Amino acid sequence: MTTLAVPAARFHPLRDSATMLRRNLRRMVRYPSMTLMLVAMPVVFLLLFVYVFGGTLGAGIGGSAAGRAEYANYVAPAIILMTVTATVQGTAISIAMDLTEGIIARFRTMHIARVSVLTGHVVGSVLQAVFSLAIVIGFAVLVGFRPTAGLGGWLAASGFLVVVTFALVWLAVALGQVSKTVETASNLPMPLMMLPFLGSGFVPTDSMPTVLRWFAEYQPFTPIIETLRGLLTDRPLGNEPWIALGWCAVIALGGYLWSRKLFAREDDR
Incomplete structure (x- = not known):
């Protein structure tokens, strides 16, 4: 009597990642207040620093002939970067919510690729950041930001912002996993917003004073801001x-390896 071998089940990382991405996008659509909150803070800082x-500050940077318009061009890249850091704070919160509510534990019992759970969050957060950046850049133009980049410059700046967002999102995924509560997850990325x-x-x-100038020149956000400004x-x-x-x-490699280690550790429990 012969027996038929049952083929082993296969994982489909791309299909599973697309499913997780749809889940995260639907949550963003269902709770638009989260995206609006992430956009609100950079817009408030933009209005504060340009109009108040x-x-x-514009006179200090560009001389006595300069003013608010000059400073709007100077500060806008920093505000744009703050939009990215606000978005990654939302990523850490979303990860912590999934962990505390038990949905990730449920995903671990399902026949899906493990990598898809985190990938869905990462890609969803990058898309959310792109949407938020479009809004904040629009506000920056309204308050006086006048970029002089051509099409090539805008394409390069857009690609650069996606790279920066991707790196910081992976770090936020790790911060969300290491947090025990949603409140902790909302606080851990705060240094990224202050840098x-x-x-x-x-x-x-x-x-700046000597010690602070040394730190400012060698921390990661200064070359990122200067590249975007340029x-x-x-x-x-x-x-x-x-x-x-x-x-x-x-940052991307460290965040990815840290995230994978944390997720695998949870699998072993």
Whole structure:
């Protein structure tokens, strides 16, 4: 008597990742307040720094003839980057919510590729960031931001922002997994939102005290901001893009490996 071998079940990472992506996109559509909250903070900072501090800071940066318009061009790249850091804070919160509500534990019992659970969050967050960036850049133009980049510059800036977002999202995925509560997940990414203030985002680094200037010049967000500023305003880039991309590679790889280790550790429990 012969027996028929039952073929082993196969995982479909791409199909499963697409399913998880649809789930995250539907949640964004169902709860638009989350996206609006992530956009609101950069817009508030943009209005504050342009309309309240812009005249004084603009004169300090561009000389007595400069003012609010000059400062709007200077500060807009930092605000754009803050939009990305606000989005990754939402990523950490979403991951923590899934963990605390038990849905990820449920996913582990299902026949799906493990990588798809995190991939769905990453791709969904990148798309959410693109949408948020479009809104914030629109507000920046309304308050006086006048980028001089051509089509090539905008394409390069867009691709660069996607790379930065991808790197920071993977770090946020790890921060969300290591958090025990949703409140902790909302607080852990806060340093990412503060680093533009301690870099060249709002004032030139040469105006800072020596110790703070050293930190500002060597932390990752300064070359990222300078690269974005150069791409949007046709300023000389120098070595800044390569330094910025190097930082992005380190952050993305570290975040991915940390996330994978945390997720695998949960699987072993």
